[in-house]
Amino acid sequence: xxxxxxxxxxxxxxxxxLLILIASRFxxxxxxxxxxxVFTDTTPLLILAxxxxxxxxxxxIDLSVAANLALTGMVCAMxxxxxxxxxxGFVLVVALSLGAVLGAINGLFVWKLxxxxxxxxxxxxxxxxxxxxxxxxxxxxxxxxxxxxxxxxPRHIILGVPVMAWIGLAAFAIMAVVxxxxxxxxxxxxxxGNPHAAxxxxxxxxxxxxxxxVLSGMLAGLCGYLxxxxxxxxxxxxxxxxxLDVVAACVIGGLSIAGGAGTVFGTVLGALFLGxxxxxxxxxxxxxxxxxxxxxxxxxxxxxxxARAGKAQQGRVILKSAERTQ
Amino acid sequence: xxxxxxxxxxxxxxxxxxxxxxKSWEMLLxxxxxxxxxxxxxxxxYFLNAWNLSDATFNFTEKAMIAFAMTLxxxxxxIDLSVAAIIALASxxxxxxxxxxxxxxxxxxxxxxxxxxxxxxxxVLITRFxxxxxxxxxxxxxxFRGLSYIILGDGAYxxxxxxxxxxxxxxxxxxxxxxxxxxxxxxxxxxxxxxxxNFGRAIYAVGNNATAAAFSGIxxxxxxxxxxxxxxxxxxxxxxxxxSRLGSTRPSIAxxxxxxxxxxVVLGGVNILGGSGSVPGVxxxxxxxxxxxxxxxxxxxxxxxxxxxxxxxxIGVIALPRLWxxxxxx
Numbered sequence: 001x002x003x004x005x006x007x008x009x010x011x012x013x014x015x016x017x018l019l020i021l022i023a024s025r026f027x028x029x030x031x032x033x034x035x036x037x038v039f040t041d042t043t044p045l046l047i048l049a050x051x052x053x054x055x056x057x058x059x060x061i062d063l064s065v066a067a068n069l070a071l072t073g074m075v076c077a078m079x080x081x082x083x084x085x086x087x088x089g090f091v092l093v094v095a096l097s098l099g100a101v102l103g104a105i106n107g108l109f110v111w112k113l114x115x116x117x118x119x120x121x122x123x124x125x126x127x128x129x130x131x132x133x134x135x136x137x138x139x140x141x142x143x144x145x146x147x148x149x150x151x152x153x154p155r156h157i158i159l160g161v162p163v164m165a166w167i168g169l170a171a172f173a174i175m176a177v178v179x180x181x182x183x184x185x186x187x188x189x190x191x192x193g194n195p196h197a198a199x200x201x202x203x204x205x206x207x208x209x210x211x212x213x214v215l216s217g218m219l220a221g222l223c224g225y226l227x228x229x230x231x232x233x234x235x236x237x238x239x240x241x242x243x244l245d246v247v248a249a250c251v252i253g254g255l256s257i258a259g260g261a262g263t264v265f266g267t268v269l270g271a272l273f274l275g276x277x278x279x280x281x282x283x284x285x286x287x288x289x290x291x292x293x294x295x296x297x298x299x300x301x302x303x304x305x306x307a308r309a310g311k312a313q314q315g316r317v318i319l320k321s322a323e324r325t326q
Numbered sequence: 327x328x329x330x331x332x333x334x335x336x337x338x339x340x341x342x343x344x345x346x347x348x349k350s351w352e353m354l355l356x357x358x359x360x361x362x363x364x365x366x367x368x369x370x371x372y373f374l375n376a377w378n379l380s381d382a383t384f385n386f387t388e389k390a391m392i393a394f395a396m397t398l399x400x401x402x403x404x405i406d407l408s409v410a411a412i413i414a415l416a417s418x419x420x421x422x423x424x425x426x427x428x429x430x431x432x433x434x435x436x437x438x439x440x441x442x443x444x445x446x447x448x449x450v451l452i453t454r455f456x457x458x459x460x461x462x463x464x465x466x467x468x469x470f471r472g473l474s475y476i477i478l479g480d481g482a483y484x485x486x487x488x489x490x491x492x493x494x495x496x497x498x499x500x501x502x503x504x505x506x507x508x509x510x511x512x513x514x515x516x517x518x519x520x521x522x523x524n525f526g527r528a529i530y531a532v533g534n535n536a537t538a539a540a541f542s543g544i545x546x547x548x549x550x551x552x553x554x555x556x557x558x559x560x561x562x563x564x565x566x567x568x569x570s571r572l573g574s575t576r577p578s579i580a581x582x583x584x585x586x587x588x589x590x591v592v593l594g595g596v597n598i599l600g601g602s603g604s605v606p607g608v609x610x611x612x613x614x615x616x617x618x619x620x621x622x623x624x625x626x627x628x629x630x631x632x633x634x635x636x637x638x639x640x641i642g643v644i645a646l647p648r649l650w651x652x653x654x655x656x
Contacts, residue, residue, distance in 0.1 A: 061460065109641065109645060112652075113644075113645050113648045113649060113652075114648065115641070115644050115645060115648070116598050116599060118405075118460060118598070119588075119592060119598050119640065119641070119644060120641060122585050122588060122589075122637075122640065123589075123637040123638070123640040123641040124637065124641070125585070125637070126582075126585060126633040126634065126636060126637035127633075127634050127637035127638060127641075129630070129633070130630050130631055130633050130634035130637065131634065133628070133630040133631065134631065134634070138628075138630075236630065244464060244467065244468050247461070247464055248464075248465070248468070251461060251465075257458050257460065257461045258458065287476070287479065289472075289475040289476055289479050289480075289577075290472070290475075290476055291472070292468050292469075292471060292472030292475050293468070293469055293471075293472025293473050293475065293476055294472065295468050295472070296465050296466060296467065296468030296469030296470070296471075296472050297465075297469055297472075298465075299461065299464060299465030299468065299469075300451065300462065300465040300466065300469060303457055303458070303461045303462060303465060304451070304455065304457065307455060307456060307457050
């Protein structure tokens with residue numbers, strides 16, 4: 001019963017209603033093959049939103065994810081052009097570790113110098129984006145310059161589903177375990193829920209925030225490779241403004257911007273909701289220029305309802321059963 | 327006991343000691359500005375020219391107009407990231423009005439009204455419903471610019487009336503542009519508003535401790551709402567100037583400007599968490615940013631590389647004092 005009243009159930013219901021509405025006029029939209037395509041298209045948003053979730057849980061925000069993605073993507077593409085023989089596994093390791101390093105830069109400023117995360121990541125957002133221009137000298141790297149293995153790997157089909165979508169599912173599964181069943185995941189909740197209490201329980205608040213930024217950066221790096229490989233092009237402005245979609249997905253998914261409250265499943269649903277809207281717009285013949293306003297409106301509506309729901313119950317009670325027995 | 331020994335015991339000096347004035351953030355900024363100015367003089371032979379320097383002011387006048395209002399808003403503990411999107415929407419609405427045959431005064435009125443209405447939208451959501459300003463304005467940042475994209479698509483408005491160009495391209499006297507005069511008037515206005523009026527004191531009170539401010543009779547929500555309206559109005563004014571200067575409107579107009587405005591405010595010594603800061607600091611910061619971008623421009627540095635400098639500047643000015651105090655503590 002508690003699930004039916006939960007935010008996830010409402011969001012799931014909204015998603016189903018949205019799909020039914022689209023399907024009532026365009027039945028081909030809900031064909032399994034198309035749904036897989038929509039999910040694949042949403043995968044970068046989903047992965048980035050999961051990383052952002054960790055950051056927002058600890059009362060921070062990471063606005064540099066899209067710039068991190070662009071920089072890592074460009075580096076991966078340049079490595080591929082310079083050394084076409086290197087295996088994809090090596091590129092993936094580079095993407096993950098470069099992303100993690102960029103995230104660690106954000107995290108260090110927040111942890112060691114106590115600078116508000118919004119200032120740090122606004123700054124690194126422009127720095128990373130500028131670095132893409134510096135290393136590429138403003139040039140594009142196009143499909144014919146990349147190797148077939150580099151661009152083909154995320155599109156490789158396993159059991160009818162592209163590798164990219166499998167990575168999205170894997171990220172969902174791994175993050176669900178990390179967030180719910182590991183010390184690190186629970187410390188994200190603890191630090192965001194009540195930093196003072198977290199200190200008394202022996203958690204280092206700054207270091208936990210640092211880990212959240214590293215996680216967010218690492219996932220952004222992964223998306224950098226996936227993005228460049230899938231669209232088979234790398235240039236300065238890829239994923240421009242995408243950080244807003246990522247924050248939108250988190251807020252729609254029920255994450256509290258005040259930290260400490262939210263679920264992995266909700267965040268995934270938030271990303272899927274935006275992904276379905278984005279993919280449905282051309283199908284139902286609405287100009288893609290509507291998309292920005294729609295995601296903006298979705299953020300405002302979501303944060304409005306989050307605040308309403310938050311007033312009824314302050315914070316999140318982790319041990320409900322323990323409280324009831326008292 | 328000599329006279330010298332007694333000196334430090336003098337209590338509660340009313341005048342600021344020379345040393346403290348000298349060490350203040352504003353004086354440091356003046357030093358940086360002078361350094362950059364001298365550096366630019368040597369770096370490029372084209373720098374020290376009245377017309378070139380006049381052109382350089384356009385690099386910061388529009389941003390500074392918004393930065394003044396943003397200074398007050400950030401001191402009160404809120405932030406508005408939607409200012410650049412408000413410019414886009416206000417500029418688009420002016421384009422719509424222009425297509426309908428509006429004259430210049432009507433165009434200006436449309437721009438300012440759109441700005442105030444956007445500010446009211448932000449302010450009501452934040453103060454009436456108690457929502458966090460960062461998320462709301464990230465949302466309206468997409469929403470306002472999205473409306474602009476819906477109206478314009480990939481098109482553009484051109485053909486503003488000839489006398490409309492006065493705001494962005496006109497000169498009052500010799501090399502003194504209209505925009506620079508507006509900048510100076512606003513600088514004086516905001517300095518007085520923040521530092522010499524009850525309303526200004528209320529802003530500091532709200533930013534330092536909103537609960538205590540409420541108990542001392544300050545209507546916290548109303549102060550914040552007024553500041554959001556003011557920020558919207560300034561964005562509308564900046565939209566008028568920018569549209570007039572460029573002579574056209576595209577939905578991508580002023581994209582990323584919110585970052586430069588926040589950088590300017592933070593560089594000016596305003597605490598991003600609210601409670602402290604001064605308008606004179608932001609005025610000097612505006613000049614510094616104008617000098618840096620203009621100097622780099624003369625050296626043929628591309629715009630996106632300049633943005634790296636601004637990002638480094640933003641983090642650097644906050645990080646260095648903190649790093650310094652950490653080193654000193656050991």
